Amino acid sequence: xxxxxxxxxxLKALSALGLTEPYDVYRRFSEGVKLGFVVNPIAGIGGKVGxxxxxxxxxxxxxxxxxxxxxPTRAVETLSLLKKLTGSIKLYTYPKQMGEYEASEAGFEPIxxxxxKEEKTTAQDTKRAIKEFSHIPVDLIVFVGGDxxxxxxxxxxxxxxxxxxxxxxxxxxxxxxxVFALNPQAxxxxxxxxxYEGLPVRLAEVMDVDEEAFRExxxxxxxxxxxxxxxxxxxxxxxxxxxxLVDEEKLNQxxxxxxxxxxxxxxxxxxxxxxxxxxxxxxxxxxxxTQLGVDLLxxxxxxxxxxxxxxxxxxxxxxxxxxxxxxxxxxGFIFGRGxxxxxxxxxxxxxxxxxxxxxxxxxxEHTPTLRVDTGDAKLDEQLKKKVKVIVxxxxxxxxxxx
Numbered sequence: 001x002x003x004x005x006x007x008x009x010x011l012k013a014l015s016a017l018g019l020t021e022p023y024d025v026y027r028r029f030s031e032g033v034k035l036g037f038v039v040n041p042i043a044g045i046g047g048k049v050g051x052x053x054x055x056x057x058x059x060x061x062x063x064x065x066x067x068x069x070x071x072p073t074r075a076v077e078t079l080s081l082l083k084k085l086t087g088s089i090k091l092y093t094y095p096k097q098m099g100e101y102e103a104s105e106a107g108f109e110p111i112x113x114x115x116x117k118e119e120k121t122t123a124q125d126t127k128r129a130i131k132e133f134s135h136i137p138v139d140l141i142v143f144v145g146g147d148x149x150x151x152x153x154x155x156x157x158x159x160x161x162x163x164x165x166x167x168x169x170x171x172x173x174x175x176x177x178x179v180f181a182l183n184p185q186a187x188x189x190x191x192x193x194x195x196y197e198g199l200p201v202r203l204a205e206v207m208d209v210d211e212e213a214f215r216e217x218x219x220x221x222x223x224x225x226x227x228x229x230x231x232x233x234x235x236x237x238x239x240x241x242x243x244x245l246v247d248e249e250k251l252n253q254x255x256x257x258x259x260x261x262x263x264x265x266x267x268x269x270x271x272x273x274x275x276x277x278x279x280x281x282x283x284x285x286x287x288x289x290t291q292l293g294v295d296l297l298x299x300x301x302x303x304x305x306x307x308x309x310x311x312x313x314x315x316x317x318x319x320x321x322x323x324x325x326x327x328x329x330x331x332g333f334i335f336g337r338g339x340x341x342x343x344x345x346x347x348x349x350x351x352x353x354x355x356x357x358x359x360x361x362x363x364x365e366h367t368p369t370l371r372v373d374t375g376d377a378k379l380d381e382q383l384k385k386k387v388k389v390i391v392x393x394x395x396x397x398x399x400x401x402x
Contacts, residue, residue, distance in 0.1 A: 032088050032089070032090055033088060033089050033090070033139050033140065033194075033195040034089075034090045034092065034136060034137075034138040034139045034140075035089050035090065035091050035092065035138060035139065035140050035141075035142060035191065035195075036092045036093075036129070036130075036132075036133030036136070036138035036140070036141040036142065036164075037075075037079070037091060037092065037093045037099050037102075037103060037110070037141075037142050037143075037144075038093065038094045038098055038099050038126060038129040038130070038133075038141070038142075038143050038144070039071050039072060039075045039094075039097065039098050039099045039102055039143070039144040039145070040071055040098075040121070040126060040143070040144060040145035040146075040148075040149040040152075040171070041069055041071055041072060041097040041098060041121055042069065042071070042121070043070065043071040043144065043145035043146045043148070043149055043171045043172050044070035044071060044074075044145075044146055044171045044172045044173055044340070045068070045069055045070060045071075070171050070340075070375065071144045071145060071171040072097065072101070072102050073375070074144055074169055074170070074171040074184050074375070075099070075102035075106075075144045075169065075171075076102045076105050076106050077184040077185075077377070078142075078144070078169050078184040078187045078188050078191075079091075079102060079103055079106035079107075079108060079188075080106045080107070081184070081185065081188035082106075082188055082191060082192065083106055083107045083108070088195065088196075089191075089195060090111065091103055091108045091109075091110045091111065092110065092111045092112075092113055092132075092133060092136060092138055093110040093111070093112055093113070094112070094113065094114055094116075094125065094128075094129040094132070095112050095114060095115055095116050096116055096119075097121065098116065098121055098125060098126075098129065099112075099129075100112050102144075113129075113132045113133070113136070114128055114129060114132045123148075123152045126143070126145075126149060126152040126153065126156070127152055127153075127155060127156035127159070128156075129156075130143075130153055130156035130157060130160070130162060131156060131160050131162075133164065134160060134162040134164055137164060138164060139164070139165075139194075139195075140164065140165050140166075140167065140191065140194055140195075140230070141153075141162075141164050141165070141166045141167070142166075142167050142168075142169060142187065142191065143166070143167075143168055143169070144168075144169040144171050145168065145169075145171055145172055146170070146171060146172010146173060146174060146175055147172055147174055147175060147176055147177050147206075147207060147208040148172065148208060149168070149172065150168055150177045150179055150180075150206045150207075150208070150227070151206060151208050151224055153166060153168075153179075153206075153227065154206045154224055154225050154226075154227055157227060158225065163228065164228070165194070165201045165228045165229060165230050166179060166227045166228060166229060167179065167180075167181060167187060167190055167191070167194075167229055167230055168180040168181065168187075169181060169184055169187045170182075170183065170237070170336075170337075170373065173338060173340060174208075174337075174338055175237065175331075175337050175338075176207035176208065176239060177204070177205055177206050177207045177208070177239060178204040178205045178207075178229070178236065178237065178238055178239040179204045179205075179206060179227050179229050180236070180237050181235055181236060181237070182235055182236065182237050182371060182373065183336075183373040183380070184377075185377065186235040186236075187235075189232075189235055190230050190232050190235050190236070193230075193232060194230045199230040199231055199232055200230075200231045201228045201229065201230055201231060202228070202229060202231040203226035203227070203228060203229070204226060204227055204228075204229040204236070204239075205223055205226060205239045206223070206224045206225050206226065206227055207222065207223055207224065207239060208222060208224060237331050237333075237371075238330045238331055239330065249360050249362055250280075252360040252361055252362070252391075252392060253276065253277050253280035253360055254280055254283075254284065255392045255393040255395075256277060256280065256281075256358050256359075256360065256390055256391065256392060256393070257277075257280040257281040257283065257284040258284055258393055259390060259392070259393045259394055259395075260281055260324065260356065260358060260390060261281060261284050261285055261300075263356075264297075264300065265320070265322075266299050267319075267320055268298075268319075268320045268321060268322055269296055269297070269298050269303075269315055269316050269319050269320070269321040269322075270296070270297040270298070270321070270322050270323075270324055271294060271295075271296060271312055271316070271321060271322070271323045271324065271342060271346070271350070272289060272294065272295045272296070272297055272324050273294055273323070273324060273325035273326065273334075273339045273342060274290075274291060274292045274293060274294065274338055274339055275291065275325075275326040276291060276326075277326040277358050277359060277360060277363075278324055278325070278326055278358065279291045281297075281324070281358075282295075282302070285297075285300050285301075287300070287301060287302045288302060288305070289302065290305050290306050292338070293305060293306030293307070294306065294307050294312070294339055294341045294342060295307065296311075296312070296315050303315070307341060308341050309340075309341050309342075309343045309345070309346060312341060312342070312346050313345065313346060313349065316346075316349055316350065321349070321350045321354065322350060322354040322355070322356060323342060323346075323347070323350050323354065323355045323356065324356045324357075324358060325339065325342070325355070325356075325357055325358075326357070326358050326359050326363075327357070327359055327363065327367050327370055327371075328367075329363055329366065329367060330366060330367060331367070331371065332367045332368075332369050332370045332371045333370075333371045333372065333373060334355075334357060334370055334371070334372060334401070335347070335372045335373065335374045335383070336371075336372055336373030336374050336375065337373065340375075343374070343375075344374045344375060344376035344379045347374065347379060347383075348379070352382060352383065355387075356390065357370070357387060357388070357389045357390065358389065358390045358391075359389050359390075359391055359397075360391065361391045361392065361397075364389060364391055364397050364399065368399065369399065369400055369401075369402050370387065370389075370399050370400065370401040370402070371401065371402060372384070372401055383401055384400075384401045384402060385400075385401060386398055386399070386400055386401075387399060387400075387401055
C-alpha cells in the first residue's frame, strides 16, 4: 500500500477537502474504492452563447458561434481535487474525451473500459459506459453533464438493472435534477466522504425539460425517475421547484419591479437575467422581457433580447453596467444555472458591487441560502458574502451566498 506516509498523505488530502478524520478510514483506505467516471463532452456548450442546451442542432449552432466545451474543464477540476487519493481510488473511465483525457490531465492513470465507435459522441456512448461500469462492478459512478445526461444515465440504469450509487457533476445549462453536487468542489467532497466515511444513499429525482419549448420561452419539465445517490444535503443541489404564482406573489413581483424601476439609472446598461420576477420589471416598464433569456435594458427600453455572452460584452464595453438576477426556486443559484451567458468575464466587467438580486418573499422563505457556480472557483469565493435581496417596495432581506 505504500506505508504510513501514503496513508498520512491521504488524511491531509481529506482535511484539505474539509473532511474530518473518520474512525474507519484505514479500513476503507486499505480496501480501496472503485470509481466509474464518464464525461458528456458537449454538455453545457450552448450556455454562454444563449442556446439553453446542447440537444439536436443546438450543438452545431453553438460551435458556429464560437462556443467552447465546458464539461471537460469541470471534469478535470473535480478529479484534480481527488488526485492525492489515487492510492485508494481505482479510477475507471470511458475512452478519450469521455473521461480518459480528463483523468490523465488531472494526474490519474485510469483504467479505460469500452470503446467509442466514432469521434462524435452520443447518448448511446453514455449508456454503454454505465453498463460497462456496472459489470466491473464499481462502487460509485460519477457523470459530468446536465439534465439530458442524467436522463441517459437513468435510462441505462433502468435498462440494465444497475443498483450502483450515482452522482452528477453539474455541467449543463438547465439543471433541474437532484442527482447533482452543487459544483465540482462539492462533488469531490462527496466522493471523498463516500470513499472514506461512507454516506447513506437516497433516491434523487431525474428531471428534464423540453429544450425546443424552453427555447420558445415555455418551461415543460417532467420527472423521469429516480437514481440512487450518495446523500449529503449540504453538498447536493435540491431539485428545482416549479414556479406556481398565486395572486399574492404576482402582486409581490410587481412591488419588487416598481421599486427596481425607480432605482434604474439612465446611463447604465442593465443585464436582466431569466425569471418571472425579472420579467415583471419589463411589465412595469411596458417592455417585453423574455422569461427564460438574458436581455439588455437601457433608459427603460430593451435594446437586445435573449443575448449571449459575446453580445453582452460588446454592449457594456466602455459603459456602466449592472446585473439584475433572481435565484432559482429551491436551489438558490443566482449564477451558473440557466444564465451562463452572464459569465465570469461579464461579472468581472460589471463589478461585484453592481449586482442587484430580486426575489419574492415566498421564494426567500423557501430559499434561505443563495448559491453561485460560475465555473470560476476564484470568482465564486469572491461572491460568497452577505447580500441584500429586494423582496418588496423599499423592502430588503439579507441572505448569505454560500
